[in-house]
Amino acid sequence: MAAASTSTKISSDDARHVIGGAHEDIRLTFACCQKAVIDRLEELTREADDILEKPQDEDNKLKEIVDGVNKIKQDTKSQLQHLQGPPTSDVSDKNIGNETGEDTTAGRFDVQSAEQCEDQSAKQWQTLEMKLEKILENAAMRYKFADYKNLDGSLKNCLLCLAIFPQDANIQKRTLIYWWIREGIVNATTEKTAEKVGDYCFKQLLKGRWIDPVNNNISSKKAREFKMDQWVRWLVIYLARKEGFFNLDKTGMPSSSPSICPRVCLLKSNKPPPRLESRRSFLGDINQEVFNVTAERLSAQDLFSKLKEMKSLLVLQLGRWQTSAERHIELVDDNSEFLKLSLPKRLRYLSLAGISRIKALPSSVQNLSHLKILDLRSCQNLEHLGEEIVFLKGSLTHLDVSECYMLEHMPKALGSLSQLEVLKGFIFVLRKLSISIGGEAKIQPKEMTKLKEINGLHSLAIIWGKLSLTLPEDDRQRLDRNWTELSYPSDLEKLDLRCFPKENLWLEPVSLKKLKKLYIRGGQVMNIDIQDESDTRMNVKNDSVEFLHKLRMEWPELEIWFPQLNYLEIYDCPKIQHCPQLDKEYVWIADGKPVAGYRGRTYS
Template identity: 30%
Template sequence: MVDAVVQVFLEKLLKALSEESHILSEFRDQFEKLQSQLVLMQSFLKDAVRLKSKKETLRTIMVDLRELIFEAEDILADCQLLSRDKDLFSTGWLMCIYPTKLPWQYQTGKRLKEIHEKIITNKQDIATYLGVSILNQPEPVYGCNDLSQNWSSPVYDHTQVVGLEDDKRKIKDWLFGADDGILKIGVVGMGGLGKTTVAQEVFNDREIEGRFERRMWVSVSQTFTEEQIMRSMLRNLGDASVGDDRTELLRKINQYLQGKRYLIVLDDVWGHDFAWWYRISEGLPKGNGSSVIITSRNEEVVQKMGVYEERIHRPKFLSKANSWLLFRKIAFAARGGECPELEDIGKEIVDKCKGLPLAIKVVGGMMLYKLPRYHEWKRILDHFRDELKENDDSERGLMASLQLSYDELPPNLKSCFLCFSLFPEDCVISKEQLVYWWIGEGFVPLRSNRSTTEAGEDCFSGLTNRCLIEVVDKTYNGTISTCAIHDMVRDLVLKISDDDAFFRKDGIGCRHLGIKSDLDPKLLIANRKLRALLSTTKTGEVNKIASRTAKALCQSRYLRVLDISKSIFETSLSGILNHICSLQHLTYLSLSNTHPLVQLPSSLEKLSNLQIMDVSYCQNLKTLPSYIVTFKKLKVLDVSHCGSLECLPKGLGRLSNLEVLLGFRPARSDQSEGCRIGELINLTKLRSLELQITRADEIGDNEVNALVNLQELQYLSMSCFDSNSDGSDLITKVDKLFPPQQLHELCLQYYPGKMSPKWLNPISLPMLRSLSISSGDIAEFHPSFWGDDNIVWKIEALMLESLSDLGVEWSSLQQVMPSLRIVTVSWCPELESFSVEDFGYKGGVWKKE
């Protein structure tokens, strides 16, 4: 990933050199020389990266180059920090970095000169090894054949599958024929063949949902425990069960399933000791047609778990026709699925995938981002052939396709992709956590005309569209919220991460580590290179951090990212937070769901570099300190789901770079030190806002225009829960609080009025594409909601939930929303003549086919 390291450093350096910095100006000449050398090197660095895995000498040179660039980046960060905070000269902070008597400026200049000279030598060695001239090199070509500029969302439907109709029908027939005992079905085949996809298609089928009263999906990792399996089953049944022992867990499972027809999917089972399964299956209720589906790469596994031969399904490789169909649905998605001029060479590329769905999807995702030019596609085919010269079997073809897709990633996406190495097998990962991490560490390309969070979402879409990560959960309108990676993809990520010291399982010498309960504090103390420490727990789990580990979290001076969410600490949390202030380079701090966080200490005021601060789900947090408003670089502030937090500090409107503000509660008229809603008018870069209004006096008569001029705002969630009165005053105020016209998505919750707000209409919100209304008293829509003959809604996704009084005609809604594609309706008993005949049911929602 040296090309990725170079690009990140060059972007940071370009930004730094554009700033008026007294300290940085002392070393401007050295930094500009570094910049010049690295820009020249970019033109042939991609080839060097591709070949280094095969050439040990080249690999050694690249490792040395990577470490030099990281060191230069740390020096640059120190210069920027000292330019902003001259007090650090007198506090002894510099002596901790350079503990000698020589002046800091002298040492820095000397070291930059040495780095520059070594990089020149590296450049010459790499060029000689590749047989290229270092004279008259062209400008870097990264991105010239990459079509990712404006793809902030999936380009194609990630739920589509090809060639599995017969597989699905066969397993469904078995399930419908189940009677006594527990039917056991096995799905067996090599990695990437589509075992999990077949099981998911069956599990999410509407007829299957109707047949089984309880359904449980359990991902079985290679390092599972019996308790983890049972807790996962219970989470599927809505029970967290944190403290129960094995016997109690099994008793609860039995109790939930007693008298019910249930379906359990055990996905990707390994190992040879199945005592855990015998104990669990013995404790399960029998009969009623209950069934278990087991997927595994090993046929012996499903046999030992009790699956009879006649109930083992072995998915086949895709036919040539289906292989081509799947490939072109992805590779030509931006062109309607067709590109006749590339069909012949495209089929040659597909043939190398040997009918493996995972390989076809990944290669198709890679080609989606290539210009439709024959010579570019021929280059990919030639690389494929080179990888398969020795052995052209299916598994080697799969790994070659994965490696090729990684090699062809833009440099910044390589860094983003390797972040998945920190997460345990079968972990469901939050998109939000990933994007914030990428922003915090500088992996997101800096563009003057684009918001940082939007650019981060583009990076995420770049990986999903390339099929390198899999979609797990989506919101009602199709926005991806969580993801995972295939275990074969994870094998590749772990190998590359280990080679490039991005992440290593032993934690030695790498720059990124996952925080978990058994983390050895010695790894933190010994490794001063760390850039990121993140909580990587699975869903429903928490980290229990020992005192020694907690004290070691702040040992790495150049830490950019610290995420200690979902953690319980043996030692005082306030003591740990006081130590965090020493992390002067920190850009992303997440304390989400930490226990028990009551207040933030004054020492955190020193974290002037913070761009992202997340204290969501901290139910005991009572106040936010006033110094938050001095964090001028802050782009994201998340205080959502903090039940004890009454309001935010006055002066929040000074955070002019804020792009995401979640959980905002306006101060009441009697809260003089709190932030009023009128301050939002100054947050002109705001893209996402979650607003919680509980009383009418939180909106002054002169503050009703607080939102209407926020021209960058795309997402607005407005919760209007009023527990103190009949809500009439609040309704009046909210009706005047017009959102901006360019709003893209609106979520309205707990609205207390019987009639919807008058601004909820297609004239006031002409750009609205997604609308969610839930848990309120709305019985009818304002007359303006229905538009007129010439103006109708452009809404594509609609969710109506828990609206017990809503009595409008469904046909009227469809008429005024002709672009509607996705519909989610639940607990709306008065919604008249509700019908979804024009929609197909998939994944729990109705979608227009």
């Protein structure tokens, strides 16, 4: 995002304070005037009551009261005349006389008249509010629009997403970034995941003061929730309406009425979403979504049946977006109806967050071959995911099952989700992990070093493929570096490295004290470099080196670093010298003793 000029920034901040102060002053002035009028009328009424009890020589006083009431009415009319709607009947100026023709009720106001005045006052204030917001919207356009024009295209779209949220709403950073990903506003690059790109955009909006952290005492780097200033929100609503980003009514609130806008909002009315027609949005792609703004009761029959007709639907946000669990969303009909739900096959994003009474996912989930994000957080009745999740193995990148307290275990198919980048909410101990890297795999810098943070991991296998030849040379070198920068978990007992693409392979005995089995097969390895200044020896008992045509090593080196070694397998490694006598399976066993689990050479 291009930085706004200093003069523009100062003007924006000054205008924010001036306009905000004016808005509050008008509110306070109106409230004070209203209270003063009511207090004066109550005072006049009490005086009139006293006169009725002593009517003898109070004609002059009564006349003063009547004149006072009329003056208040005239002053109020003149002040609010420009706000008046259609003419309404005023309180009659004619005094109601008794049988003798005397005026005995001059200071009294009946309850119905008071209620009419109160209703009229509320309408007048509402009109004043609308006019005031129009003034402020214009002021926001004047002072902040220059900053908006300096944003790049993706940041503009990121900002317009905020128009859907109510005033003063606390919004989660994660919710917003997931939205940007599902819209395709932010995408992964060769250096960053989509989530990191989204995080960068979030920080740019904070830096530009388009959004503010909920907790002002924390740094922007740690911000997890944010709000949008009302002054900024006026501009965002105006722009979102102008661009057709959302279907918003005149007050800036989302509307569920039919429109050509590709984003449909679900509101408390519980009406099913209108039928969507395929069209190209201003983002350039067909991009249709359903977003639950305030709806709290969802029916599989009344609402979800419409989804069959939404063949181009890409985003389905049925769950809550709020940070607080106070907003309750409930599936009103039987769970069996929900299981029959036919989800649109092109969905990229599905959120059921916070919806109660969901025990399992519809079987149609297996048809969602394009689904990237599945948000199930706070589905507190969810008992199991089902093996259907295996059909998402080529697309799913984010799975959130946090606060799903009834979920006892994850399906075995979870291990087949090869594209999964983020798994949140389910605590388990990972014992065995296999990683396959190849082609254009976007491994980030230092990402492979995070393997050391996996506590309890006993078995690790890493398989390297060939870098794509279509990549530029700079990208190839950078990915090659990211692929091979390794750190190992301290609980590791078995390490299997296959087709390592570099000549030097580093091992650290200090971090591999529990390692018992080491397999190095294929690749470009020329040297196995044992890094350790404390002269620590490894407890490896089984070692296998295969298809390492470049590896230069002598048997005495292995004996030094692996003093506990009692099983050695060497196959097709012509440059290893002085190795002991191998049997017909290319295996050496210390002192001819059998090794537990030995079955000869294996590639499993």
